[in-house]
Amino acid sequence: MSQERVIESHGLTKQFGDNLAVNGLDLSITQGTIYGFLGPNGCGKSTAIRMLTGLLEPTSGAVTLFGQPIKHHEESLKQRIGYMTQKFSLYDNLTVLENLRFVASIYGLGRQQRKARIQELIQLYELGALTKQLAGAMSGGQKQRLALACATLHQPELLFLDEPTSAVDPENRRDFWEHLFDLSDQGTTILVSTHYMDEAERCHALAILENGHKRADGTPQQLMNDMPATVFETQGPQLRQLKQQLVSHPEILSAAQVGTRLRVLVNKTCAQPATLLHTLGAEYCFDEVRPSLEDVFVANTGGRHVG
Amino acid sequence: MWASLVRIWAVAIKELKQLSRDRVTFAMIVMIPLVQLILFGFAINTDARHITAGVVDYAQSHTSRALVQTVQASQTVSFTESYYSPQEATAAIIRGDIKAVLVLPHDLDRRIALHAKTLTQDPAHTLDEPIGQWLVDGSDTLIAATVRSLRNMPLTDISNTVAPKPPVTFEVVQWFNPEQRSVVNIVPGLLAIILTMTMILFTSAAIVREREQGNMEFLINTPIRPFELMLGKITPYVFAGLIQVSIILLVGHMLFAVPIRGGLLSLFGAALLFICASLTLGLVISTVAKTQLQAMQLTVFVLLPSILLSGFMFPYQAMPELAQWLAEGLPATHFMRMVRAIVLREAELSSLEPDALWLVGFTLIGLALASLRFKKKL
Numbered sequence: 001m002s003q004e005r006v007i008e009s010h011g012l013t014k015q016f017g018d019n020l021a022v023n024g025l026d027l028s029i030t031q032g033t034i035y036g037f038l039g040p041n042g043c044g045k046s047t048a049i050r051m052l053t054g055l056l057e058p059t060s061g062a063v064t065l066f067g068q069p070i071k072h073h074e075e076s077l078k079q080r081i082g083y084m085t086q087k088f089s090l091y092d093n094l095t096v097l098e099n100l101r102f103v104a105s106i107y108g109l110g111r112q113q114r115k116a117r118i119q120e121l122i123q124l125y126e127l128g129a130l131t132k133q134l135a136g137a138m139s140g141g142q143k144q145r146l147a148l149a150c151a152t153l154h155q156p157e158l159l160f161l162d163e164p165t166s167a168v169d170p171e172n173r174r175d176f177w178e179h180l181f182d183l184s185d186q187g188t189t190i191l192v193s194t195h196y197m198d199e200a201e202r203c204h205a206l207a208i209l210e211n212g213h214k215r216a217d218g219t220p221q222q223l224m225n226d227m228p229a230t231v232f233e234t235q236g237p238q239l240r241q242l243k244q245q246l247v248s249h250p251e252i253l254s255a256a257q258v259g260t261r262l263r264v265l266v267n268k269t270c271a272q273p274a275t276l277l278h279t280l281g282a283e284y285c286f287d288e289v290r291p292s293l294e295d296v297f298v299a300n301t302g303g304r305h306v307g
Numbered sequence: 308m309w310a311s312l313v314r315i316w317a318v319a320i321k322e323l324k325q326l327s328r329d330r331v332t333f334a335m336i337v338m339i340p341l342v343q344l345i346l347f348g349f350a351i352n353t354d355a356r357h358i359t360a361g362v363v364d365y366a367q368s369h370t371s372r373a374l375v376q377t378v379q380a381s382q383t384v385s386f387t388e389s390y391y392s393p394q395e396a397t398a399a400i401i402r403g404d405i406k407a408v409l410v411l412p413h414d415l416d417r418r419i420a421l422h423a424k425t426l427t428q429d430p431a432h433t434l435d436e437p438i439g440q441w442l443v444d445g446s447d448t449l450i451a452a453t454v455r456s457l458r459n460m461p462l463t464d465i466s467n468t469v470a471p472k473p474p475v476t477f478e479v480v481q482w483f484n485p486e487q488r489s490v491v492n493i494v495p496g497l498l499a500i501i502l503t504m505t506m507i508l509f510t511s512a513a514i515v516r517e518r519e520q521g522n523m524e525f526l527i528n529t530p531i532r533p534f535e536l537m538l539g540k541i542t543p544y545v546f547a548g549l550i551q552v553s554i555i556l557l558v559g560h561m562l563f564a565v566p567i568r569g570g571l572l573s574l575f576g577a578a579l580l581f582i583c584a585s586l587t588l589g590l591v592i593s594t595v596a597k598t599q600l601q602a603m604q605l606t607v608f609v610l611l612p613s614i615l616l617s618g619f620m621f622p623y624q625a626m627p628e629l630a631q632w633l634a635e636g637l638p639a640t641h642f643m644r645m646v647r648a649i650v651l652r653e654a655e656l657s658s659l660e661p662d663a664l665w666l667v668g669f670t671l672i673g674l675a676l677a678s679l680r681f682k683k684k685l
Contacts, residue, residue, distance in 0.1 A: 085524045089521045094325065105316070107530065
């Protein structure tokens with residue numbers, strides 16, 4: 001995989017009135033990577049993506065795509081990037097085929113090329129039975145496949161996906177990610193935003209965003225290793241009560257019930273976490289477990305982040 | 308260049324397909340001109356007839372009843388009520404029951420006799436002692452003028468005298484509409500009004516709709532240029548407009564016998580210029596408005612002056628200079644002038660150059676303005 005930097009941003013900031021939507025975002029994403037933005041709703045994921053595509057003028061900071069500053073090059077860069085919006089943005093009252101044809105013409109594909117490419121996409125995204133269906137009458141998963149087909153129709157080198165799977169079931173999500181890995185395999189760089197942990201875990205690298213700040217970034221494994229907390233689990237009666245006891249202690253970052261177990265995050269600055277837990281909940285047995293991405297997310301957000 | 312044309316064509320086809328699936332809008336293209344033309348063609352009439360009137364008859368004689376019959380027979384007024392006193396009749400006018408009242412005095416028979424005598428002997432003194440009086444609700448100038456026209460009504464049947472014809476100062480020859488039917492002037496005018504309304508309405512929503520339905524975010528991420536989008540957007544509606552012109556002219560000709568004297572080529576040429584100007588005006592509105600509702604409100608804001616100032620309702624020459632300047636700014640004024648000239652006075656498009664050039668200029672400036680205002684940003 002080549003190490004060409006496809007997206008670079010420095011101090012990218014967007015202010016809406018008093019609200020800082022994105023605050024000093026630095027990014028460096030290499031070619032062929034699937035890069036994730038993980039964060040809750042309203043954390044600035046969409047705003048960041050809109051600035052990276054050139055749709056939104058940043059308040060300060062700069063974006064460079066393919067080594068070219070995006071400012072003043074928006075139009076020439078548009079042929080090289082694809083964008084799948086959060087909300088379905090194709091035409092509800094056009095059929096699948098009409099939507100595809102429209103997008104192909106807008107991107108300037110020739111007649112022969114257009115026909116071949118549309119045929120290819122229809123097959124790839126299993127839209128064959130739906131070509132005459134109005135887009136507005138399709139299910140969430142079908143709409144998403146059409147949107148991806150339209151976003152990739154002109155074979156962009158860089159693809160932005162803004163919460164692409166928020167309206168589809170898990171089965172469709174799996175298939176969708178298979179398509180993304182295929183695209184990545186062909187060299188497409190993909191930036192995807194999500195608030196699902198399992199999706200974030202599939203990314204090659206990701207950034208955790210909160211209130212416009214990047215709290216942490218790296219590969220999922222890196223993030224788990226560098227996590228500023230140690231994870232323990234315990235079982236037993238009256239876990240709700242135990243939880244209340246634990247979270248009141250400043251060294252406990254979080255305690256959350258998962259089924260019959262209680263998952264506890266203890267700050268890494270605590271030298272003897274096992275001893276601390278033993279004193280807090282004497283009658284329980286705490287086991288140190290492997291951190292998950294959700295633990296990383298929790299440890300890094302909600303004012304618990306370190307640094 | 309070629310890519311540009313392909314994109315304009317793609318937008319136009321897309322618009323046309325969306326239009327064909329939007330039954331209501333599609334029906335509007337045909338039904339608005341049809342319904343409005345029939346409605347207004349019959350309804351708008353500047354010759355006031357059968358004005359509701361009352362009578363206060365103090366004479367209560369054979370002659371007074373004959374006089375009322377004679378006035379009624381003129382069809383100008385139609386007597387529906389009778390009152391005992393002018394006060395009572397005035398109250399009825401205030402209530403709005405009647406528009407005018409005819410007061411006939413006690414000595415009506417004497418006055419008629421005198422009237423007949425002076426008419427034949429000394430025509431200059433006829434009005435020294437008129438035979439009756441009209442009290443009119445003069446707030447509507449059209450109705451007042453109509454009743455005023457009864458002032459010198461001949462009374463040949465009643466007084467058995469033949470009034471000498473008053474001397475003529477000027478002879479007036481009425482060209483192009485000798486029977487003075489207002490519908491002849493109204494139908495070509497309606498063409499301008501209906502086109503203004505539908506054309507601006509169609510495109511004023513065009514850009515806003517894309518924004519409201521969420522298509523804009525995708526569209527501005529494609530290489531499409533603003534002027535390509537604008538041109539593509541108006542193309543299908545140009546044809547919609549030409550269909551409307553055909554409907555109005557055909558129905559106007561068949562139903563209201565409005566003559567089409569000028570060449571059809573000139574007529575459709577002028578209509579085409581006006582359609583383009585109105586569509587671009589709608590586009591400019593569309594780039595200003597944030598929602599479809601705002602677009603609608605702005606459309607009405609343009610529509611009302613177009614109806615009132617363009618010369619459709621009131622003669623352009625009768626307006627003060629400031630209003631005339633304002634009217635010059637509206638495409639409807641120029642088209643109103645052109646269409647009446649072509650349809651009624653057999654003018655050619657080439658002889659209406661200033662108005663035609665103005666519409667062309669309006670279209671070009673409008674397109675440029677809409678394209679410049681349209682930013683490919685959120």
